[in-house]
Amino acid sequence: MTPAVLSLRGLTLAYDDRPVLDAVDLDVEEGELALVSGPTGVGKSTLLGVVTGLVPRFSGGVLTGSVLLDGVDVTQAPPRERAHVVGYVGQDPAAAFVTDTVEEELAYGMEQLGLPPATMRRRVEETLDLLGVAHLRDRDLTTLSGGEQQRVAIGSVLTMHPRLLVLDEPTSALDPTAAEDVLATLTRLVHDLGVSVLLAEHRLERVVPFADRMVLLTGAGQVEVGAPADLLRTSPVVPPIVELGRAAGWSPLPLTVREARRAARGLDLPEPPTDPALRDDPALRASGIGVAHGSTVALREVDATLHAGRVTALMGRNGAGKSTLLWTLQGGRRRRTGRVEVAGADPAALDAAGRRERVALLPQTAADLLYLETVAEECTAGGPGTRALLDRLVSGIDDETHPRDLSEGQRLALALALVLAPAPPVVLLDEPTRGLDYAAKTALATILRDLAVEGRAVLVATHDVEFVAAVADEVLVLADGEVVSAGPTRRVVAESPAFAPQVMKVLGPPWLRVDEVVTGVVA
Amino acid sequence: MPRDLHPVAWWLWAIGLAAAASLTTNPLVLLTIVAVVAVVVAARRTHHAWARSFRFYLWLAAVVVVLRVLWRVLLGGGYPGDVVLDLPQVPLPDAVRGVTLLGPVTSQTLLAGLYDGLRLATLVICVGAANSLANPKRLLRSLPPALYELGTVLVVAVTVLPQLTQSIQRVRAAQSLRAGDTGRVRRLRRFLVPVLEDTFDRSLALAAGMDTRGYGRSGAATPRERRTTGALVLGGLCGTLVGVYALLDQTAPRLLAGPMLALGVAVAVAGLVNAGRRVQRTRYRADRWRPAEVAVVATGLAVAVLGWWVSEHQATVAYPGLDAVPQVSLAALVAGVLGVLAAVVSPPPRTPGAPR
Numbered sequence: 001m002t003p004a005v006l007s008l009r010g011l012t013l014a015y016d017d018r019p020v021l022d023a024v025d026l027d028v029e030e031g032e033l034a035l036v037s038g039p040t041g042v043g044k045s046t047l048l049g050v051v052t053g054l055v056p057r058f059s060g061g062v063l064t065g066s067v068l069l070d071g072v073d074v075t076q077a078p079p080r081e082r083a084h085v086v087g088y089v090g091q092d093p094a095a096a097f098v099t100d101t102v103e104e105e106l107a108y109g110m111e112q113l114g115l116p117p118a119t120m121r122r123r124v125e126e127t128l129d130l131l132g133v134a135h136l137r138d139r140d141l142t143t144l145s146g147g148e149q150q151r152v153a154i155g156s157v158l159t160m161h162p163r164l165l166v167l168d169e170p171t172s173a174l175d176p177t178a179a180e181d182v183l184a185t186l187t188r189l190v191h192d193l194g195v196s197v198l199l200a201e202h203r204l205e206r207v208v209p210f211a212d213r214m215v216l217l218t219g220a221g222q223v224e225v226g227a228p229a230d231l232l233r234t235s236p237v238v239p240p241i242v243e244l245g246r247a248a249g250w251s252p253l254p255l256t257v258r259e260a261r262r263a264a265r266g267l268d269l270p271e272p273p274t275d276p277a278l279r280d281d282p283a284l285r286a287s288g289i290g291v292a293h294g295s296t297v298a299l300r301e302v303d304a305t306l307h308a309g310r311v312t313a314l315m316g317r318n319g320a321g322k323s324t325l326l327w328t329l330q331g332g333r334r335r336r337t338g339r340v341e342v343a344g345a346d347p348a349a350l351d352a353a354g355r356r357e358r359v360a361l362l363p364q365t366a367a368d369l370l371y372l373e374t375v376a377e378e379c380t381a382g383g384p385g386t387r388a389l390l391d392r393l394v395s396g397i398d399d400e401t402h403p404r405d406l407s408e409g410q411r412l413a414l415a416l417a418l419v420l421a422p423a424p425p426v427v428l429l430d431e432p433t434r435g436l437d438y439a440a441k442t443a444l445a446t447i448l449r450d451l452a453v454e455g456r457a458v459l460v461a462t463h464d465v466e467f468v469a470a471v472a473d474e475v476l477v478l479a480d481g482e483v484v485s486a487g488p489t490r491r492v493v494a495e496s497p498a499f500a501p502q503v504m505k506v507l508g509p510p511w512l513r514v515d516e517v518v519t520g521v522v523a
Numbered sequence: 524m525p526r527d528l529h530p531v532a533w534w535l536w537a538i539g540l541a542a543a544a545s546l547t548t549n550p551l552v553l554l555t556i557v558a559v560v561a562v563v564v565a566a567r568r569t570h571h572a573w574a575r576s577f578r579f580y581l582w583l584a585a586v587v588v589v590l591r592v593l594w595r596v597l598l599g600g601g602y603p604g605d606v607v608l609d610l611p612q613v614p615l616p617d618a619v620r621g622v623t624l625l626g627p628v629t630s631q632t633l634l635a636g637l638y639d640g641l642r643l644a645t646l647v648i649c650v651g652a653a654n655s656l657a658n659p660k661r662l663l664r665s666l667p668p669a670l671y672e673l674g675t676v677l678v679v680a681v682t683v684l685p686q687l688t689q690s691i692q693r694v695r696a697a698q699s700l701r702a703g704d705t706g707r708v709r710r711l712r713r714f715l716v717p718v719l720e721d722t723f724d725r726s727l728a729l730a731a732g733m734d735t736r737g738y739g740r741s742g743a744a745t746p747r748e749r750r751t752t753g754a755l756v757l758g759g760l761c762g763t764l765v766g767v768y769a770l771l772d773q774t775a776p777r778l779l780a781g782p783m784l785a786l787g788v789a790v791a792v793a794g795l796v797n798a799g800r801r802v803q804r805t806r807y808r809a810d811r812w813r814p815a816e817v818a819v820v821a822t823g824l825a826v827a828v829l830g831w832w833v834s835e836h837q838a839t840v841a842y843p844g845l846d847a848v849p850q851v852s853l854a855a856l857v858a859g860v861l862g863v864l865a866a867v868v869s870p871p872p873r874t875p876g877a878p879r
Contacts, residue, residue, distance in 0.1 A: 052735050053734075053735070054731050054734070054735065057734075058727065058730075058731050058734075078734065079731070079734040079735045080734050080735070080736075080737050080738060080739050080740045081740060082735075083735060083736055083737030083740070084737070086735070087735075088732075088735040090728060090731065090732065092728060095724075095725055095728035095729060095732065096728055096729060096731065096732025096733075096735075097732070098675070098678070098679065098682075098729070098732065098733055098736070098738075099678075100658075100660060100682075103807075103808075104807065107807030107808070108736060108807075109736040109737055110805075110807065111804055111805055111806060111807055112736060112737030112738055112739075112740055112804060113737055113740070114803035114804050114805050115805055116805060117805060117806070117807065117808070117809070120805065120807045120808075121807070121808065124807070138875035139875075140571070140572065156736070157735075157736065160736070160737070327696070330700070332696055332699060332700075352699040352700075353702070355699075356700065356701070356702065360700070361700050362700075363693075363696070363697045363700065365693070365697070365721075367717065367720065367721075368693055368694045368697035368698070368717045368721070369697050369698065369700065369701050369717075370717065371698075371703075371712060371713050371716035371717055372716075381702065381703045381704055382701060382702055382703070383702045404720075415701075418701040418702075419700050419701055421701070421702060422702070
């Protein structure tokens with residue numbers, strides 16, 4: 001019998017006697033896609049790191065047990081000596097690019113292995129075609145979109161012909177279409193080349209249909225390994241489709257939209273939900289906004305009105321101008337044309353403090369806002385009321401904690417409390433759901449709804465269609481710097497299949513959320 | 524056939540022109556060299572981002588000239604002659620005797636500053652030309668295998684620098700979104716802490732990325748062998764540098780010039796050969812050295828040799844007096860113009876996306 005591509009035997013990893021992984025056993029066979037899942041902070045990245053060798057080398061910690069790759073014990077080998085067997089792509093592929101252009105990046109790993117030039121040349125061409133990036137070969141890596149960067153990063157490890165690909169949240173930063181592209185590429189590699197894949201991901205709804213096996217980290221260092229359909233029956237983190245299946249009592253549990261649609265034929269649906277009429281109360285009016293960097297147009301003739309008491313979602317592919325729009329509305333980014341008005345003033349004409357009183361903006365990297373050593377100091381610097389605000393957003397954060405030691409969700413809440421401190425009527429958030437698990441996302445959704453109920457206008461840029469379905473009253477879709485679609489969530493996501501949440505894909509419009517169906521069925 | 528010339532060829536060509544420029548203060552010759560460099564850059568620069576940096580070097584050169592002239596005016600005379608602007612001399616204490624501040628400005632003072640500044644500016648422009656004709660990163664990639672790791676470190680440093688500016692911009696923008704310390708020192712901390720954290724995170728991510736892709740895999744060479752090789756190559760390079768310096772600086776001991784240069788080159792080559800035998804790494808689509816490269820280097824070399832000949836045999840042409848219109852000899856003119864041949868003998872650069 002051939003040994004499994006990857007075997008972990010009695011693997012334990014502890015930081016200061018606190019085990020993150022406790023006696024983990026795991027096998028990944030050839031041509032298998034294994035999905036690592038679980039709530040944030042249970043050690044998904046640590047598990048991947050142990051396989052690549054980055055843990056404990058780059059992170060510290062004490063490792064016992066053994067890691068076998070193709071039957072060879074590599075527990076003590078540094079990452080570079082495993083490079084020919086394991087290909088690793090981290091959370092931010094752009095941060096790990098070494099060279100300038102796509103072609104050089106694909107060749108970099110092979111140069112390290114010392115492959116003959118003719119072989120390198122052949123493999124680069126093959127990989128360019130395999131990943132569909134041949135037209136990008138001369139492009140500067142920094143000019144690529146998120147999806148392209150991710151595919152190039154996968155390609156750059158594939159050229160070394162690894163037996164196992166290890167991917168840490170490969171789709172978390174991508175728009176729905178780019179994520180599907182990347183996942184389709186991975187499935188192709190698994191099916192056609194027999195590459196094994198070990199992949200960690202928060203957004204199960206994207207990945208579960210492709211997984212052969214699921215590794216569920218349950219906290220306290222334990223793992224459960226099994227078929228996705230079995231594990232998801234009891235898993236604490238599940239995609240909406242499984243939630244629907246559980247509620248409806250379907251067996252076997254459907255994992256793909258197609259399976260769920262079949263199962264849903266027999267479902268006795270209640271009256272379709274209707275949204276209460278929205279009250280118009282403009283808090284921010286923007287019209288004809290145009291922004292350009294040099295001769296590149298980022299936004300063209302964008303009109304947007306944010307109403308008090310409403311949550312609006314801003315969607316669109318990577319690079320469509322979402323961040324630019326948020327910064328322009330806040331006043332920090334200079335616009336060429338158009339008007340913005342918040343509470344009787346143009347934020348661009350005010351100083352930083354004046355802007356803060358009118359518009360709160362939570363930037364993409366919330367950590368950029370934090371610079372002090374404890375939560376208490378941050379709250380004091382943020383002004384009176386910050387601490388009370390933080391307690392309302394997320395209760396029970398210790399005063400003495402260092403902001404970097406907070407969980408993703410807590411850090412986000414702290415940053416949000418800081419920008420909300422001057423009580424502005426408009427709140428803008430730039431991709432706040434990145435790296436959040438389902439529980440943290442639900443908490444964030446509640447926070448945003450509460451802000452709206454208080455009478456603020458909320459605009460949240462996100463790629464997460466399930467989050468939009470859960471939180472947004474309205475959706476604004478940007479493409480190529482222009483608004484291509486705007487209106488109530490139910491109508492807009494029904495019009496664009498790429499933005500439709502799973503429940504709508506299964507049951508058809510107007511269904512958005514599992515709770516709508518469930519309360520209906522129960523009632 | 525359009526293709527990118529070997530980066531080393533462009534650098535050697537530019538160094539040749541710079542050497543010729545450093546051996547004269549004749550403004551006519553210097554301006555010819557600048558014109559030649561501009562023509563070659565316009566004709567042969569590539570389409571990549573760094574190729575646009577030439578304009579920046581032109582500005583830098585202009586600033587150099589202006590500063591040089593201002594400096595002469597500020598530190599005053601030493602050049603008797605026709606007074607153009609009669610500034611009062613600032614009295615200085617005896618402790619700094621010999622230094623004059625301001626004082627009458629003569630046309631000779633201005634000219635001396637101008638010639639001198641022009642020479643320095645030409646050197647700057649030559650470096651700028653090399654930079655925009657050949658990607659400095661490709662140049663680093665052409666380092667011999669033994670220096671491979673050093674090269675990668677340099678490439679990474681060059682890459683991370685622009686990211687640092689992005690990071691600073693991002694953090695500045697983000698910090699304006701929240702209230703916080705406004706004191707001078709504490710405000711600095713507001714920017715520094717997130718930027719440094721971000722930089723550390725990035726560096727660590729990059730290091731992890733390089734490690735997982737096999738960077739630094741131990742080849743067949745033992746650590747001792749690698750150390751010997753490294754010492755030989757670096758020692759050789761230092762020797763070569765000293766030799767080149769002595770060759771260009773007429774006041775340096777002659778023993779340092781020829782013999783030191785030869786010795787340095789020999790040691791470096793020995794080190795490289797030694798390294799090349801053991802290194803396991805290979806290079807993807809390495810730049811090849813072809814006749815066009817030789818021709819370009821030869822042009823640069825010819826300019827340097829002519830420039831040296833003029834400075835040795837026609838001192839009045841190479842270093843014209845400050846009270847007459849500078850004269851140009853045939854040799855000096857050829858030295859200035861010859862560099863333009865590089866644009867003729869080199870192939871046009873490749874358009875990105877086209878096969879190479």
